[in-house]
Amino acid sequence: MSRLLKNNPLSFLLLGLIGLHCACAQLPSPSAPAASQPLPIQEPPRDIPLIEKKWGDLSDKEIGNYGTIALEIRPDRWKHAETDNFILHFRRFTEARKVAREVEYDLWFVATTLGASRDQYARKSHVFIFEDQTEWNLFISKLEVPVWFQSFAHSEGLFLNVRQQNGIMDSHVLAHETTHAVVSRIYRMKHPGHWPLWLNEGFAEQMGSASVAARNHIPTATQERELQHATIPLDALVKTTQYPENPMKVGEFYQSSEKLVRFLMTKSPRERFPKFIDAILDGKTLKEAVAEIYGDQYKDFDTFEKKYQLFTK
Numbered sequence: 636m637s638r639l640l641k642n643n644p645l646s647f648l649l650l651g652l653i654g655l656h657c658a659c660a661q662l663p664s665p666s667a668p669a670a671s672q673p674l675p676i677q678e679p680p681r682d683i684p685l686i687e688k689k690w691g692d693l694s695d696k697e698i699g700n701y702g703t704i705a706l707e708i709r710p711d712r713w714k715h716a717e718t719d720n721f722i723l724h725f726r727r728f729t730e731a732r733k734v735a736r737e738v739e740y741d742l743w744f745v746a747t748t749l750g751a752s753r754d755q756y757a758r759k760s761h762v763f764i765f766e767d768q769t770e771w772n773l774f775i776s777k778l779e780v781p782v783w784f785q786s787f788a789h790s791e792g793l794f795l796n797v798r799q800q801n802g803i804m805d806s807h808v809l810a811h812e813t814t815h816a817v818v819s820r821i822y823r824m825k826h827p828g829h830w831p832l833w834l835n836e837g838f839a840e841q842m843g844s845a846s847v848a849a850r851n852h853i854p855t856a857t858q859e860r861e862l863q864h865a866t867i868p869l870d871a872l873v874k875t876t877q878y879p880e881n882p883m884k885v886g887e888f889y890q891s892s893e894k895l896v897r898f899l900m901t902k903s904p905r906e907r908f909p910k911f912i913d914a915i916l917d918g919k920t921l922k923e924a925v926a927e928i929y930g931d932q933y934k935d936f937d938t939f940e941k942k943y944q945l946f947t948k
Contacts, residue, residue, distance in 0.1 A: 679743045685723070685735045687716040695722060698761050701789050704777050705763045708770055717759070725764040730797050734764055737806055737850075738793070741813035744846040749821060750909045756820040762793040771796040788815035791823075806850075807858070811843035822916075833872050834915060837892030841900060856948070865894035869940055873921045898946045903929055 690696070693715055698706065706713055706724065716723050718735050720742050725731035738760075746756055765771040774794075775784050786795045786804055793816050797804045818830070818838070844858040864887050867875075872891050879885050900908050907928050914924035922936045933939040 679739050681736065683718050683732075683735045683739050685716045685718060685728075685732055687714060687728070690715055693717065693722055695759055695761075699790065699792060701778065701794060702761055702763060702792060705765075705774055705794065708773055720756070720759055721762050722759050723762045723764060726766055730764050730766050734762060734795065734797065734809070737809050738762065738813045740850050741810045741842070741846045742817050744810075744849055745814050745817040745842050746821065748842065748845075748905070748908075749818075749912075750906070751821045756817060758791070758820060758823075760791045760793060760816045760820065762795065765794075765796045766798045768796070768798070786812055788812045788819075791816050791819045806847045807843040810846040811839045814839040814842040814846075829916075830912075831873060831915065832875055832878070833888075833892040833895060834912070836889060837894075837896035840889060840893040841896045859897070859948070860890075860893075862890045862894045862897075862947075865890040867891035869895070869921065869943065894946065895943070897948060898943050899929075901948065902942070902946070903932060 694717060702724075712726055713724050714726065714728070714731075716725070716728075716731055716735075718739055721735065721738055723731050723735060725734075742756065765774065771785075772782075775782055778784075780787070786793075786797075786808060788794075793812055795804060795809070795812070815835070818835070822830070844860070845855045848855040848858040867887055872888075872895065875888060879888055899911060911924055911928045914927050915921070919927065925933065925936060925939050929939070933942070
């Protein structure tokens with residue numbers, strides 16, 4: 636993923652399409668009670684133990700087609716290590732340690748936000764860390780994805796290009812992608828509904844800002860972008876099932892999705908948001924889900940929509 640340019644709608648082009656595979660997965664509804672505000676004090680330790688292992692000693696070797704393709708690129712150079720929640724494949728320990736620290740925190744933050752219990756995300760995600768642009772380009776050329784992909788989540792796995800031509804992948808992008816992987820782990824194949832595209836990407840964007848802020852003990856608002864291009868009407872937004880082809884429209888879609896999620900999460904008790912997700916995954920429309928979860932705040936959907944339109948945070 637290229638570095639994200641703040642407030643630039645074109646900067647959303649790459650970020651806008653990387654979660655496509657996650658968006659299409661079937662996802663179950665969490666059964667654990669929602670977390671209450673504020674987040675629990677028990678953060679994961681900052682010094683994450685990263686235990687290097689041989690391939691044969693890894694606790695899980697089911698890496699999928701994309702993982703197999705990745706490890707076939709100069710296979711003699713891949714190293715492997717595990718943390719409590721991830722299995723990392725990398726070239727250099729330096730990059731692996733940084734990624735491990737951040738994804739472990741991001742997983743904790745997202746799971747806590749969703750009120751998920753440990754057993755809901757017990758299976759480890761595989762993380763493939765590229766630090767050579769040429770190798771990344773070769774990897775991407777073997778997949779059915781756009782050639783400009785610069786980091787993405789695929790189901791429960793992460794494929795990261797951490798050293799790109801225009802800089803090192805930033806923490807917001809890493810948190811965004813980790814959110815996709817964590818969501819797939821928590822909501823794994825037990826629910827007939829799918830995460831709508833706007834909810835999938837809007838939640839990942841919001842978590843990208845909120846997780847980085849929490850990890851650095853600063854207000855979330857300091858990490859949030861201004862949503863100057865969040866102009867898609869609610870009705871059109873929730874009906875969007877494919878990413879726009881026009882780069883400007885991609886920016887509008889991402890900002891509009893983030894605005895709706897941010898509005899729901901900041902203007903209502905946060906513990907309701909997982910219940911709202913459940914309602915959406917149960918097949919309810921946005922109007923029906925708002926009435927069920929937030930009906931005591933808004934006398935009707937027109938009131939909800941008017942307050943949403945005035946929301947500028």
